[in-house]
Amino acid sequence: MFDWLDFPFNLLSVKATRWHGNLCCCVVKAFLTYKICLQAEKVLLEMQDPKTGVRSQTQKLVITTIPHAITGEDTVTHTHKYTNTDESRNFGSMLVALGYIYPLQNHKRLVIKPDASFYRFQTPYFWPTQQWPVEDTDYAIYLAKKNIRKKGVLELHEQEQYNRLHKWMNHKWDFVVMQAKEQYRAAKERKKPDRVVFDCQERAYWVVHRPPPGTVSAMDYGLDRRVDPNADEVSGESLHDLSGHNSCQMVKYCATYNSHDPFLSKCLPSNPWLTDDITYWTLNMPNVEIPTKMRVERWTFSFGELLSDPRGRDDFRLFLKKEFSGENLAFWESCEDLKWGTAATMREKAEQIYKTFLARGAPRWINIDGKTMEITVNGLKHPHRYVLDAAQTHIYMLMKKDSYGRYLKSPVFKDTLKKAICPEEHKFTRPSLSPIILRQQEQEQRAKMAASAPVDITQVMSKLSKEVHPHPPPPKK
Numbered sequence: 001m002f003d004w005l006d007f008p009f010n011l012l013s014v015k016a017t018r019w020h021g022n023l024c025c026c027v028v029k030a031f032l033t034y035k036i037c038l039q040a041e042k043v044l045l046e047m048q049d050p051k052t053g054v055r056s057q058t059q060k061l062v063i064t065t066i067p068h069a070i071t072g073e074d075t076v077t078h079t080h081k082y083t084n085t086d087e088s089r090n091f092g093s094m095l096v097a098l099g100y101i102y103p104l105q106n107h108k109r110l111v112i113k114p115d116a117s118f119y120r121f122q123t124p125y126f127w128p129t130q131q132w133p134v135e136d137t138d139y140a141i142y143l144a145k146k147n148i149r150k151k152g153v154l155e156l157h158e159q160e161q162y163n164r165l166h167k168w169m170n171h172k173w174d175f176v177v178m179q180a181k182e183q184y185r186a187a188k189e190r191k192k193p194d195r196v197v198f199d200c201q202e203r204a205y206w207v208v209h210r211p212p213p214g215t216v217s218a219m220d221y222g223l224d225r226r227v228d229p230n231a232d233e234v235s236g237e238s239l240h241d242l243s244g245h246n247s248c249q250m251v252k253y254c255a256t257y258n259s260h261d262p263f264l265s266k267c268l269p270s271n272p273w274l275t276d277d278i279t280y281w282t283l284n285m286p287n288v289e290i291p292t293k294m295r296v297e298r299w300t301f302s303f304g305e306l307l308s309d310p311r312g313r314d315d316f317r318l319f320l321k322k323e324f325s326g327e328n329l330a331f332w333e334s335c336e337d338l339k340w341g342t343a344a345t346m347r348e349k350a351e352q353i354y355k356t357f358l359a360r361g362a363p364r365w366i367n368i369d370g371k372t373m374e375i376t377v378n379g380l381k382h383p384h385r386y387v388l389d390a391a392q393t394h395i396y397m398l399m400k401k402d403s404y405g406r407y408l409k410s411p412v413f414k415d416t417l418k419k420a421i422c423p424e425e426h427k428f429t430r431p432s433l434s435p436i437i438l439r440q441q442e443q444e445q446r447a448k449m450a451a452s453a454p455v456d457i458t459q460v461m462s463k464l465s466k467e468v469h470p471h472p473p474p475p476k477k
Contacts, residue, residue, distance in 0.1 A: 037098070037129050043082055044100050047075075048121055054078045059104070059118050064192045066104060066200075069120055072113040075101065089114060098128055102204030110207065120197070126205045134209045137176065140165040142206055144180035157212050160248070256301060260294060268294070270426040283423060286310040293420040300408060303400040307332070319412040320403060327364035328395050328403070331357045335392040339385050350383035358391070368394050 059069035079088040092112035320326040379387040
């Protein structure tokens with residue numbers, strides 16, 4: 001039986017702690033000691049007991065079957081024996097985060113889900129108490145083997161690590177590739193279920209010890225810490241691991257939008273805030289007939305950019321009309337109108353959208369799956385602004401994955417790009433000045449002209465005499 005009194009402090013008192021994707025560091029530091037891992041392994045052995053442990057079953061996965069699979073619901077229910085109901089899910093997630101249990105499908109989130117999701121117990125070879133050194137050479141062999149199996153298709157952070165290790169270990173990269181090929185060849189000789197199980201075990205091990213950027217690894221505060229949790233400064237390696245992915249995304253975004261940012265590049269034909277010339281605003285009106293080349297280029301950045309531009313939606317609508325699927329975009333626009341429209345017409349708009357696009361025999365019927373339709377129909381009994389979000393998301397992804405790619409290759413887009421205009425840069429000698437400065441300059445100019453004009457002595461003496469004798473004496477009678 002697992003003895004909770006052996007813990008450094010009582011977990012049950014930490015009600016606010018939840019084991020989600022980013023683990024709470026204060027709880028992880030208290031648990032990840034050698035003694036706690038040993039206690040967790042005792043619980044794990046009891047959970048694997050054929051009679052009193054977690055019920056296992058053979059699960060069919062894709063084209064093969066996986067033996068001894070357990071569900072997250074059964075695992076959380078079984079952990080009630082060792083803790084109370086509130087903390088059982090947290091304890092199960094701790095076992096997943098430490099690598100004692102691994103998911104069969106969603107490997108990116110090391111948490112336990114109390115549903116029908118399937119997991120397996122990790123083989124003792126990969127348990128943390130084995131204290132195998134997590135070396136870069138082993139990780140490089142694993143990435144090289146996966147690169148061979150996936151034929152060069154790796155995840156973004158894995159591709160970055162692969163390139164970094166290739167550059168750093170260039171002197172022995174031939175050895176890494178040779179070992180990867182040999183392991184890949186040996187794996188192909190195993191039976192299909194054994195091969196799938198071993199791949200899942202190895203992938204779960206590296207997800208724990210080399211987590212994707214932006215997530216905190218439980219091993220950073222474990223038996224062999226990669227960083228000191230009490231240090232004030234963050235090492236360069238750990239900082240790169242945590243922020244490398246976000247930095248790459250930021251650099252990619254800036255490089256893409258560099259020429260479209262008025263702060264980084266020039267506005268064509270000119271910046272209206274500096275020159276008082278409104279040509280830029282005229283050329284980029286929402287529903288202009290002929291767009292600019294830069295505006296059309298933004299449509300290729302993402303599907304969201306295309307839909308956010310009214311002129312881009314008009315062009316996309318023309319393409320969908322030729323493909324007889326214009327009802328998808330019309331439904332998406334109607335959902336946006338419902339979401340951002342007035343509350344007084346919300347119920348009426350929801351009913352009209354249902355009659356037009358969702359009802360049986362609707363004039364512009366859209367194709368969505370049965371589960372989404374059931375959610376939408378149930379929600380329409382009490383309509384609100386976001387009642388059609390599920391159906392709208394379904395149609396959005398359908399257009400993004402299917403229609404958007406064909407639109408960029410269609411004659412409609414090519415014709416629009418061909419007709420798009422590229423305005424020439426306006427040359428201005430000086431920027432426009434405010435009216436106050438112009439008035440001051442006008443007064444200064446008048447003063448200079450008055451100072452440089454010739455003086456009439458007669459007029460000056462006449463003014464002086466008027467000042468001395470403002471009112472002449474009355475005539476004598």
